Amino acid sequence: MVDFDPKIIAFCCDQSGYPSLDMANSLRLNFPKNVEIVRVPCGGRIEAHHLLRALETGADGVILFICYEENCQFLRGNLRVKGRILYLHKILEKIGIEKERIEVCYLATNNGVKLIEALNRKAEELKRLGPNPCK
Amino acid sequence: MGQIAVFIDRMRQTIPNSFIEKLHPIIKEIPEIGFISVEEDLTSSDAIQRMSKRLEQGSVDRMIIIGGSPKNYESSFHRFGFTTPLNPYQFSVANIKQQSLWNLPEEESLKKTKEIILKSIRIVSLSKPIHTQTIPINPEVLIIGGGIAGISVALALAQSGIHVNLIEKEKVLGGGMNELRIFYQDLGDAQKWLEEKISDVTSNQNINLFTQTELIYLKGHIGRFEAKVRKFDETEIILHPSLIVVATGFKREIQREGIFAHRRVVTFSEIEKLISETKAPPLYWDGREIQTVTFIIDRVNEDIKIDSINAIKQALLLQNRFECQVIILCKDVKVSSDGMERLYRRARQEGVIFFKYEEPPKLSLVNGQFQIDIKDTSVIKKEDQWSVSILSDLIVLSESFKPNPSNEKISRLLGIHLGDNGFLMEDNPQLLRIRSNRRGIFILGGCRFPQTLSETLIEGNAVSEEVIRFLRNGTYTYELSVAEVDPQKCALCYTCPRVCPHSAITIEKYAERNIYITYGIPEQNQWPAAKVDPAACFGCGICVGECPAKAITLRHQPDELILTQMGINYKHNS
């Protein structure tokens, strides 16, 4: 297990991910070191090719913070992105990249603590998996 | 591209001066910077005025704020944004307070701060301005459904000078309320009240009433709907409402099988009619004097309280006025409505007996009377439950509440969603429940969920307020932070109209990109492609991700902004 700071790209939707992020920040909780935040209006805006580009250009892992099913303000954004992730997991399997590098985490507006826990857990997991083989 | 203005928010000394001084040389290196201004507190109420003054002086056309969370600045800046010299979409926030100031040694903190500021500058350099668009709207509304919900909204709107077209499928108005004779609150005459309302509607100058008329076609979007309705004599009329209100109500159904087909098993409407038409005791039904009445409710719809309310109201009248003995069998006594707890207590005082059951009651006929066997569940231990037999002359059964059979057609024509159970679905339970998933179309009353009259009237008030507010000044202004289809790339695969949760996309004939800017292309030079209506679009971006030809862009967050936030320097593929 190599010791490195895995680069994680976190997509946060405006309704749940980003408010939870603000809450985590104001509670001064500890973030893992190398995290880039991408803000989107809804989980449904996130496209499969954004996630693959993330891995292609050096990220070790991607995590999506979106609303629970049936809780999407735009009714089906989180369901559409779930379908895209399923398709993406099949591609990752074929090219030999671990599925865990792209993960979805469901949140509500006030889940600041859950968000930090998920990020820290992801960082640990990525440390175990090792750096992105396609960097 | 003009230069970038940089405002550093000290956030009331939370960001120390020494830190800000170290930032200055870093920012000054960047060539696109117009000026740097350090402010005490950019979340204060006069912050916008101070910023506006500074912005007028320079040659800047975009700005970043270095401070705390974007949420602190966005709402106030957005509200005033169009009055400052800058476009509110050419604005980015570098959240250094939360993301790099704490928990890090100073060296690293400065390095991370520089990265965050550079990222903000890249984002704001790529941002394009987004403007507003205004369309004129007519003060005209289409109301589908002439029950009490539709009637109350029609009267409220007509009073505000709005022109209302009210269409009703049947010959008469009133809908489900035609069965209600007695108000539970004061035992007053419900039919008289309804007749007054109906006569107000028919005599009102601002209301066009079409009975025996149905909607057959709808096109267009909020502010510019085009509806075709067909009257009983097969003539068709085209209406142009700005907004639509759906109030089609619900249906009652009863399964008359086995012993429930007996003549002395009646529905709520029948007993209501009997009570209101019999002037003095004794009560007669089917030639027989009625002394004992048993209500059996909650057999089918456990979560709807209308039956509880009606049963208690009717039981009180039967017990009081007609000296009957009334027994009510229910799963739960639902009294969560104005004044119902008092009514329930009065009913118990007058001698109405309540039993709660879990297993369905067993019915049989014994010497011409009904025998109802249940287990009295008012004891805690199941073994101690007594078996109770009730002998009754009359049984009142609750009907099941079903969605209006025309809901499917309405849902298809209007592009609004149906819930699992066949009722019309509100947009989002966390938002106003009278909004459907489509902007400009409201749903209220029993078509969404069977509810009491007072709740329907409250929803009617909510709808009227929304409608009046919207139509108040004759125009509708919206921001163009929406999705846009490039008609030359569109493959007409029909994915986006299917996927859009707000039914804002249709396939139409038009041409040229930037359709929101240019007008007047002659019809023969147009071709069909998907078109997002900017007034109806919510800017969620779902269609952008689904389009297989990458023909749709989200104006306020195109791909390059997402890739820039990921830290990738965006370049066009060719």
Added chain:
Amino acid sequence: MIKAEQKPIDEILRSIDPYNKILLSGCGACVTVCHAGGEKEVGLLASALRMARKKIGKPLEVLEATAPRQCEPEFALEFSEMIEKVEAVVSLACGVGVQTLVRHFPKMPIFPGVNTTFLGETITHGLWEERCQACGNCILDKTGGICPISRCAKQLLNGPCGGSSKGKCEIKKEADCAWQLIYDRLNALGQLHKLEEIIPAKRWGVESRDSGLRRIIREDLKI
């Protein structure tokens, strides 16, 4: 419309194994509609191929381009400039598009990126079913508009086989029996008498797909 499905990535990687710079070309028509080869899929596949090759230490450069269609000579020639810069092409168009490119770029290796599966109809979003096999002599007028060539597993022309049970096919259990559908449809139209007309066996070797390369020649259209 032509329906297709993307080939498994390992197959594509095997075809382009000897090359280091390729063009991934998409098509804006049929394969876009069935989400198999449009601009979106091109972007996704390009990233995946680059990553897979980087992982094994053999980096691959991928140029991406999408034409409105690949089956017209003019559209195929639009790729000329880019093709000069690469060693091979993977085309996500249907078999027709791939072969159009082959004819116009005879010296360039061109590989298919999708499997062209069938001519089909959209039932609902994401569900497509075969409807036509291009037999060349349409008999839909005789069968109430339901095709027994594409929908009957045995391609029977005059009624169901003995295995038709409860309206389902004995060969493909999920499929409806085509002749049950034909019967129900002609019944609804009041045209059951059409079933009495015998449809002769198809002349596969004379006017259909077993007769060799088929052509349509329109003398009146020639420029």
